Amino acid sequence: MAKMNLLQAINNALVTTMEADEKVMVFGEDVGQFGGVFRATSNLQEKFGKSRCFNTPLTEQGIIGFANGLASQGSVPVAEIQFSDYIFPAFDQIVNETSKWRYRSGGQFSCGTLTIRTPYGGGIAGGLYHSQSPEAFFAHIPGMKVVIPRNPKQAKGLLIASIRDDNPVLFMEPKKIYRASVGDVPENDYELPLGKADIVATGTDITLLAWGAQVEVLEKAAEMAKKDGISCEIIDLQSILPWDAETIFQSVYKTGRLLINHEAPLTGGFASEIAATVQQECFLYLEAPIARVCGLDTPYPLAHEKEYMPDHLKTYEAIKRTLDY
């Protein structure tokens, strides 16, 4: 075990996969000698050479188009999009190409080896264009996997698994806790399963569900609720697509209540999908309507960032409302 922050764990996962497989290549804007604007790719160029870790021109559609071709050739590209707010020029390449490559060719070709890494989320005074959480757009793309880690240990295991998974994965990194989230990380090569949620804390009265940086918001809210005698089960979804509905069902059968928290705007957010699926499966077990504590349906604000965020206080209030229903 070694103490690492989230960035170091990601860097460590990249080193681990690049050492194990020379076909792994890491590229994107500023990821070369500079090591990325967040330093997630520090020293990779020095270790593995310029042909396996390199800068690209400033073109997201070019980066993902290039990565698609490279993946279809059999290499293992790990492409970085510097901020998920800037992924949209590549949207066509992801929606129409990456995700449909295997299907349209009857499995003759695929982009299964591709992993796209991108920092997402607010809490860094980034305003409209450095704070968005666009996971729901990508959850609507058959063929993609979408993965979001909450801490360094999960990040390393999930990223290694994403790189080795034979499906294209969008790996979204909660940049707010890049340095703040520190924990023990195994130094060996390990994978955590994709498509599996992680039960962070067990409880009996209500299930709280989130992913990425919002998991610690749930923990804080659960701490407050505990003082009121409310026992919360906390689940980190980890994989947005495909998502682990079964673990959520089992938890809701037990608690009878569900609260979903995400930073992205409420309308059409991934909580909507979860709520619809859970009410269908667990209708007779539900003691209260499913609560959603989410971002507002506005662009991500700057001056009002604190007000916008679905924080622990909003979550705590929603827990009480759900229990009192």
Added chain:
Amino acid sequence: MLTMQERNHLHGIKPIFEVNIIKNGLLEIPMLQLLDEHGEEKNKQQSPKLSKEEALKIYKSMAFTRLLDDRMIGAQRQGRISFYLACRGEEAAIVASAAALSSDDMIMSQYREQGALVYRGYTTDQFMNQMFSNHLDPNKGRQMPIHYGDKALNFMTISSPLGTQIPQAAGYAYGQKMAGTPAVTICYFGEGAASEGDFHAGLNMAAVLKCPTIFFCRNNGYAISTPSQEQFVGDGIASRGVGYGVPTIRVDGNDVLAVYAATQTARKLALAENTPVLIEAMTYRLAAHSTSDDPSGYRSKDEEAKWQLKDPLLRFARYLDSKGWFDQKEMDAYLDKSREDILAALKRAEKVPVNPLKDIIEDVYDTPPWHLKKQLSELESHIAKYPQDYPKTAGR
């Protein structure tokens, strides 16, 4: 730490002392022509050394492509297939460029390059199975007619969005280079698709990352109905290659010898120097854009007639004839036989059923996840209730 390299991005730029606006036309980009409209060689020294066998293979591939196109347009009009897209007028650009490659080279095409597949040996049955989306098509009948793909022939499955293959071809070629394979990727697209952002992204990526990619633009004058004059005002597509620092050749696209020579040179350069090369082939789409298009709404019969005179098949036939290689009788027999093969394959393919229902969730992922399995099982129950309404898959 790596040592910091000192750079100067003004290096090599000379100062001048009066306003000098650079306008179009400063750079003249001529068009390589080795065979004129009468089939006469313009510069025998430069003509590629084609054997009789190779030259006839090229001609037959072009002629077969035209035959296939004519027959499939007919099949579409009869309602037997939903869609078709012919390449009449552009056969030389496509077949001669494919012929100048190695079979290890990857082809990433746009959608009008069936001639390259014919040249590589894609069979009549393979064409038909794709167009009838039956279960014998290795692409499993998932795309509209003409979206071919064949791994064994190094022909990447086509996708409809325009220009997406351009940065992909840079990436594919980078992978070939990293793997140490002495092969290139050729990427076909039209002058219309070159307006997409992916063109600019792809050319620049390939140039900066030193990818052995041949970007082959078929400048056929039209993007559906939009003439190239309404597509761009610069000097075609070739001038853009120069701007991106990509070695560039403009070539007469109706001239087999020029296209072959240009592609051969491009391939050699791409492999020797790890560089992309842009080829702009000047040609004309004698066909409609597709079976959903009617060119009489946007261009004159007179214009088309002028280009008929530049027909690449006629021109190459004259060349073959001048060499004493063109045997009309043998060619007629080949075309008659091909016509029969096409008809027979068409009849066979339209009787072959589509894939069974369970295929609907295959190849979305490497293995179907739980939610797809659930959706399939719900669909199966539904179809079992109304089998007569889903005749293709009920009972399969």
